[in-house]
Amino acid sequence: GFHLDKQQLAQSALFLQLPLPPSGEQPEGLLNRRPDLMAAAANVQAKAAALASAKADFLPRFDLRFLWQTGRIELLTDLDGWGSIASFGVQLPIFTAGKIRANVNAKDAALKTALLEYNHAILQALAEVDNRYQLQYALTRQVNEMADTVSNNQQREASIQKLFKYGDKTLDDVIRVQLETLEYQQELLAARQASGLNLIALYKAIGSGWSE
Structure with missing residues (x-):
């Protein structure tokens, strides 16, 4: 038989005034x-x-480092005047x-x-x-x-x-x-x-x- 759902009535009251669906959306x-x-x-x-x-x-990596900071294979070229302190390295x-x-x-x-x-x-x-x-x-x-x-x-x-x-x-x-x-x-x-x-x-x- 007919049954009036009061809970549904209360919930539906929230939807009596709704905004229009969005338009112009891309x-x-x-x-x-x-x-x-x-x-x-x-x-x-x-x-x-x-x-x-x-x-x-x-790619090869170039770096300038002090001689005592070693640990990887490098092609070293001593800089003029700094041979005992620094070196220019190229890592391949x-x-x-x-x-x-x-x-x-x-x-x-x-x-x-x-x-x-x-x-x-x-x-x-x-x-x-x-x-x-x-x-x-x-x-x-x-x-x-x-x-x-x-x-x-x-x-x-x-x-x-x-x-x-x-x-x-x-x-x-x-x-x-x-x-x-x-x-x-x-x-x-x-x-x-x-x-x-x-x-x-x-x-x-x-x-x-x-x-x-």
């Missing part, structure tokens, strides 16, 4: 607003920097080229993985926004249709009550139309609640918040 706007996309972009940048650093290990990646190459390959693979994850996150975000927009359109249409149904049934209820007053309708007729009105009202509140919750999810999907 796909590129998601990149600078959604935290998950910004995190994925930062990960790509970090992997790219790591790859660049790994490739830099192939001769014996570590294989290790460096393996590190570069690993960093390159990590970058490619990060790029794939970033692209997947973008496509997933766009699909989520599109689905939320379509659902919001359908829910808004449902709310409007249910509001019309409630209004029409309220007019019918008023007419039956007048007829009952003059003896042309029974009390059973009045009660039946009143129950119908309450059922339609509950369906309307449920539709408004669903619309409000989806609208919140839509704003979240585009990485935005409620306007003041």
Whole structure:
């Protein structure tokens, strides 16, 4: 039978006045607003920097150091007048080229993985926004249709009550139309609640918040 959910009525009261769905949104706007996309972009940048650093290990390194600070193979050239104190060193990646190459390959693979994850996150975000927009359109249409149904049934209820007053309708007729009105009202509140919750999810999907 009919049951009026008072808790649902209280919750749905929060969704009686809702802001309009966001309009004019562009796909590129998601990149600078959604935290998950910004995190994925930062990960790509970090992997790219790591790859660049790994490739830099192939380049010779020049350094100026004191003679007693040794510990790695260097081509040394004594500086005029400073031969007993300092030396100019050139470090060549001769014996570590294989290790460096393996590190570069690993960093390159990590970058490619990060790029794939970033692209997947973008496509997933766009699909989520599109689905939320379509659902919001359908829910808004449902709310409007249910509001019309409630209004029409309220007019019918008023007419039956007048007829009952003059003896042309029974009390059973009045009660039946009143129950119908309450059922339609509950369906309307449920539709408004669903619309409000989806609208919140839509704003979240585009990485935005409620306007003041």
